[in-house]
Amino acid sequence: MLEVKNLSKFYSKHVALDDVSLTVPKGSIYGLLGPNGAGKTSLIRIITQITAPDKGEVVLNSQLLNSSHISKMGYLPEERGLYKKMKVEEQLFYLGRLKGLSSSEVKKRVNKWMEKLDMLSWKKKNIADLSKGMQQKVQFIATILHQPDLIILDEPFTGFDPVNTEIIKNEILSLRDNGATILLSTHRMESVETLCDHFTLINNSKKVIDGRKEDIKNQFKKDIFQIISSDEIKELPKVFELIESKKIENAYRTRVKILESSSNALLSHLLPKTIIISFKEDIPSIHDIFIELVQQNKS
Amino acid sequence: MNKILLIIQREYLTRVRKKSFIIMSILGPLLIAVFYGIIIWATVSGGEKKSLYVLDESGLFSNKFESTSNLEYILINSSLDEAKKKYLKGDIDALLHIPKFDIQTPEGFKLFSKKGISAATRKKIERVIETEIEDSRLNQLGINKEALKSINANIDLVTVSLNEEGEEDISTTAATITGFIGGFIVYFFVFFYGVQVMRGVMEEKTSRVVEIIVSSVRPFQLMMGKIVGIAGVGLTQILIWIVLGLIISSAASVFFLQSTGLDSISSTMQNLPSSGSSLPIDNNVANTIHALETINFPLIIFSFLFFFLFGYLMYGALFGAIGAAVDSETDSQQFMLPITMPLILSIALSSAIIADPNGSLAFWLSIFPLTSPVVMMIRLPFIGFSWELLLSMTLLVGSFLGATWIAGKIYRTGILLYGKKITYKELGKWLFYK
Numbered sequence: 001m002l003e004v005k006n007l008s009k010f011y012s013k014h015v016a017l018d019d020v021s022l023t024v025p026k027g028s029i030y031g032l033l034g035p036n037g038a039g040k041t042s043l044i045r046i047i048t049q050i051t052a053p054d055k056g057e058v059v060l061n062s063q064l065l066n067s068s069h070i071s072k073m074g075y076l077p078e079e080r081g082l083y084k085k086m087k088v089e090e091q092l093f094y095l096g097r098l099k100g101l102s103s104s105e106v107k108k109r110v111n112k113w114m115e116k117l118d119m120l121s122w123k124k125k126n127i128a129d130l131s132k133g134m135q136q137k138v139q140f141i142a143t144i145l146h147q148p149d150l151i152i153l154d155e156p157f158t159g160f161d162p163v164n165t166e167i168i169k170n171e172i173l174s175l176r177d178n179g180a181t182i183l184l185s186t187h188r189m190e191s192v193e194t195l196c197d198h199f200t201l202i203n204n205s206k207k208v209i210d211g212r213k214e215d216i217k218n219q220f221k222k223d224i225f226q227i228i229s230s231d232e233i234k235e236l237p238k239v240f241e242l243i244e245s246k247k248i249e250n251a252y253r254t255r256v257k258i259l260e261s262s263s264n265a266l267l268s269h270l271l272p273k274t275i276i277i278s279f280k281e282d283i284p285s286i287h288d289i290f291i292e293l294v295q296q297n298k299s
Numbered sequence: 300m301n302k303i304l305l306i307i308q309r310e311y312l313t314r315v316r317k318k319s320f321i322i323m324s325i326l327g328p329l330l331i332a333v334f335y336g337i338i339i340w341a342t343v344s345g346g347e348k349k350s351l352y353v354l355d356e357s358g359l360f361s362n363k364f365e366s367t368s369n370l371e372y373i374l375i376n377s378s379l380d381e382a383k384k385k386y387l388k389g390d391i392d393a394l395l396h397i398p399k400f401d402i403q404t405p406e407g408f409k410l411f412s413k414k415g416i417s418a419a420t421r422k423k424i425e426r427v428i429e430t431e432i433e434d435s436r437l438n439q440l441g442i443n444k445e446a447l448k449s450i451n452a453n454i455d456l457v458t459v460s461l462n463e464e465g466e467e468d469i470s471t472t473a474a475t476i477t478g479f480i481g482g483f484i485v486y487f488f489v490f491f492y493g494v495q496v497m498r499g500v501m502e503e504k505t506s507r508v509v510e511i512i513v514s515s516v517r518p519f520q521l522m523m524g525k526i527v528g529i530a531g532v533g534l535t536q537i538l539i540w541i542v543l544g545l546i547i548s549s550a551a552s553v554f555f556l557q558s559t560g561l562d563s564i565s566s567t568m569q570n571l572p573s574s575g576s577s578l579p580i581d582n583n584v585a586n587t588i589h590a591l592e593t594i595n596f597p598l599i600i601f602s603f604l605f606f607f608l609f610g611y612l613m614y615g616a617l618f619g620a621i622g623a624a625v626d627s628e629t630d631s632q633q634f635m636l637p638i639t640m641p642l643i644l645s646i647a648l649s650s651a652i653i654a655d656p657n658g659s660l661a662f663w664l665s666i667f668p669l670t671s672p673v674v675m676m677i678r679l680p681f682i683g684f685s686w687e688l689l690l691s692m693t694l695l696v697g698s699f700l701g702a703t704w705i706a707g708k709i710y711r712t713g714i715l716l717y718g719k720k721i722t723y724k725e726l727g728k729w730l731f732y733k
Contacts, residue, residue: 011732012728045715048514049514050510050513050514050518050715051711051715051732067517070514070515070516071515073514075510075511075514077507077510077511077514079507079510079717080507081506081507081508081509081510081511082506082508082511083313083503083506083508084506085313086313094305094309095511095512095515097305098302098305098306098512098515098516099515100301100302139511142511
């Protein structure tokens, strides 16, 4: 749905984006990962047409990015902000109408969303009188009010308590289920872990990796298995490498790397010696992959 | 285009609904009216009604002290000591003692009072005595008072601008006043509302709302929407002031005419220490009307709207650019100076321009776009329609376009840049970002 092709952006002293390409499939939740200053915001600002790239192009729905796309995008910036002295309702009306909604339509939708997120009693309040979490909710509504095809969320969960985080997470999922494509920029790995189908990692203005979450994880698997057993495992044949074995409550947790064998061979080797409580492959978390790649990049 | 209208609407409505706007629009002219009202009332009425004894030992003033509605003279005939006793017993405000005096060296006049007496009242009494002494001296010298009066001259020089198309009267006084008022209003509104644009931009930048807005509209649209919206606020304010001013002044004149009567105003005018002017009042009115007729008001009003609008638009864009470039009001100072200097300079030099409206200083300042909105308004009543006006207007429109282009570039980069000290060099680079 969204294709970024060889995008570069230069500022006078530094390169913000260096030949970045990625493909966001329709109806996916796509994670945009990267440490601070990696170029995520620069990329988003190009997609939202706030700035223009120096090289490369962006294609949306097989059309070169143009101003007609603006009304099809919803953008929640990392730096939140609303007009402090405007009432919640007025603010949403204004932002909705700027996206091209008619005034009757915008009224209907604002009401619907405020009811859905339990905010009706806040309608007539000034933004300045709202708690931070409430302001975030208002901003979230403003982002999706016009039913955008492409929703770009930059750190959508900062400032929310766990309850509200859950509510917003569910809303994001249901937006995806209703056909929207979501670009989620964050450095909170657990939200990528639970929400995203695809992700990309940007570091030092360059793309480091991108693809389906499962594919990337498989790529980073190291054939390490985690066994929880009743007895301590002290020795293993040469085809396996014993990484560690630790006592946990009434059992032992052991991590084993398979060198020239298979998981089944390991399992059959262990079965006669101890009671196996659990046996599973150690799949790297996105967090681990992130750290590993960023470290690699540095060296 | 539709989006710009939405922005204009928001900028306009949020400002017009603000308490400070309503207060300033209504209270502003009202306060000015009250201020002048108090002054007029104080001069006309001179405070409460006063009464005083007059003990005239010289015998020169027997029928010269004429009581008015707020100053009553009571002539008494007794010795000074008795008069003093009588004064102390009664509740008359003062006692005036005129001893026998020499008409060449008048002295010894005394005014006794318990609580002191107002300067205005004292002036009135002094005037009566002075006039009488002057009249006596004129008599001694054998000069007829009426003859002297007829010598008194009061003229308003009518300058006639002469060119191939004919001649045109210009009253210097009327031109000075018109020019100064026009220039000052342009100055005030360009400055006041220009700063409003800057504040508005800064508010959007510091509250970070700008990033949402510019993901819906072009930064340029947001900037222009704001500038135009605020221009609307300024025009509304002018309109309210004009309407309120008309209502108040007509109400005030009706009120004063009824409550005090014309005679009291004219007597006040005669009592006021004026520069020997003794022309009848209606002659003055006629003169004023004639003076005003010499001013080409349709041209002035058209030019006022033109210079007000384009001057504001140009300055508004520049102020907007400053607001976008800085993070806080304190940072804005260094960039404000080069922009506010020409404005302040044009007002500071206004009297020099009026003194020589066709001099080279006036000419160049009225051509230079940053000073022309104010200076041309000051000059215009003197020079009328000319190629200079057209040149000035053309340059102003050109500079407005240029300023908007520059401001748009700076604005676009600046609004999304936080926490950085901006230098002029940096601003220069922004102009060339894609």
